[in-house]
Amino acid sequence: MQKDQLSTTNPNYLHGYHPFEFSDYFGESPFSLIAKADQTPSTPITARLGLLKHILGKIDAGDYPSKDYFAQYMRHKYLRNCRPNTLRQAACSLTQFLTFYRDSGKQHLEQMSREDIEAFIESQQDRGLKPCSVRTRLCAVYAFILFLIERKVLGHELLERRIKVKLPEQLPRAMDPQDVKQLLAVINHVRDRALILLLLRTGMRIGELLSTKVHDVDLNNQRILIYQADKTGLGRVVYYSGDAQTALLAWLQSRNSFKEMLFYAQGRQSLGYEAARSLFNKYLHKAGLAFSGYTLHCLRHTFATDLLNARMPLECLRVLLGHSSLEITRIYARLTDKTREREYFTAMDRILKDHSDADNQCDY
Numbered sequence: 001m002q003k004d005q006l007s008t009t010n011p012n013y014l015h016g017y018h019p020f021e022f023s024d025y026f027g028e029s030p031f032s033l034i035a036k037a038d039q040t041p042s043t044p045i046t047a048r049l050g051l052l053k054h055i056l057g058k059i060d061a062g063d064y065p066s067k068d069y070f071a072q073y074m075r076h077k078y079l080r081n082c083r084p085n086t087l088r089q090a091a092c093s094l095t096q097f098l099t100f101y102r103d104s105g106k107q108h109l110e111q112m113s114r115e116d117i118e119a120f121i122e123s124q125q126d127r128g129l130k131p132c133s134v135r136t137r138l139c140a141v142y143a144f145i146l147f148l149i150e151r152k153v154l155g156h157e158l159l160e161r162r163i164k165v166k167l168p169e170q171l172p173r174a175m176d177p178q179d180v181k182q183l184l185a186v187i188n189h190v191r192d193r194a195l196i197l198l199l200l201r202t203g204m205r206i207g208e209l210l211s212t213k214v215h216d217v218d219l220n221n222q223r224i225l226i227y228q229a230d231k232t233g234l235g236r237v238v239y240y241s242g243d244a245q246t247a248l249l250a251w252l253q254s255r256n257s258f259k260e261m262l263f264y265a266q267g268r269q270s271l272g273y274e275a276a277r278s279l280f281n282k283y284l285h286k287a288g289l290a291f292s293g294y295t296l297h298c299l300r301h302t303f304a305t306d307l308l309n310a311r312m313p314l315e316c317l318r319v320l321l322g323h324s325s326l327e328i329t330r331i332y333a334r335l336t337d338k339t340r341e342r343e344y345f346t347a348m349d350r351i352l353k354d355h356s357d358a359d360n361q362c363d364y
Contacts, residue, residue: 048087052078055091064098066109073147083233093140096124109153117141117163135165171335172301175294180302182287192279194244194251195263195271198224199296201244203303203321205231206296210271212262217248229322236322301332308336 052074059071073094077087100120101112120141124134142162148154175183180200187193198209207230216225223239240248256264263271280296300321307317318329 048078048084051084051087055087058091058095062095063102064095065102065107067098069109069148069151069153070094070098073144076147083230085230089136090140090143093137094144096120096137097141097144109148112145112154112158114158114163117158121163121165131165131167135167138163138165169331172304172332173293173295173298174301174305174335175298179287179289179292179294182289183283186286187283189279190247190250190254191263192283194247195276196280196283196299197244197247198240199299200303201240202238203300203307204238205229205300205322206273206276207231208322210261210263210273210276213260214252214262217262219245219249226322232322232324234322234324236319238320304329304332305336308332 055074056071059067059074064070074087074091077090082090097120100123101109101116104116104119106112106116117138121134121138124137129137142159145154145158149156149159184193184196187196195209198204199206202209202224204212204224204226208226211230212224212226216227217223218225221239222241222245223237225235225237227235229235259269261270265271265275277296281290284290284292284294304317304321307320308314314326314329314333317332318326321329323329
């Protein structure tokens, strides 16, 4: 698409889509008009700082053993520049562990033993948590223990023969091509179609797409700039196909051009994960795929599988998916190894032919 076409097909072209014309049209950013209503200077609070204050407030109000160490550890994680999701996950895991530790009758962390960790893991398994979730809780507990050891609160014996949770090696769950066609056929809402197609054609994580702003989209080159991913903290560029471009342009024509986020809910500035998951499940039911077990993340797996089937190199796919290690991307190769599939059927045809020849000889 050429630049002169954007002025007629995309209303955001004049409303800030291209930053160098944004100030020319408004004289100033429209998103700054709200801030100017209150002329009182204030110190900006970032998402990380706001989350830390929220966590520290809950720690202060809670009844946890040696909660001062808990608060110090969360400040330590913040100073290490951990992502908001990392802070949230650590706080959740340690809240559960310290609550369990308190309910077991202990009030001081100096009393902690290996048996306490084992009992906590067993309680998490009894709750029905999946092995991956249990392992996440365990890693958070051991990270906290290491912090306490460095401050001479605990001894090194707790790190001897660490408890390990064995994880199953599951294949990525990709959608069947026919199921993809059925799903897309029932999506008639312009916003939802753009959302689903972008997930399917870019391989973005749902959190990354919901955090995308309008000016992060480059319509001319059909790409989206992810400046910093929430999960890994890495920036990357992803590309999308022609059908996703058509759906995106249709959404840009009808959306409120003064909304900063690319996707938003009615009456809100953004679209949340639960809302996105609900709309995806709604279309699964509508397409007759309610019991298929598909999730939003399956769209990312489908994207990777399709590109590998089209013989894209693993290293290129790794960058597009934002994986930190090639070994993570290599998992998809198990699902899409056409050479292995071809060799299997060739060998099986040979086996069946040999059995057939043997049966014919027995008849004589």
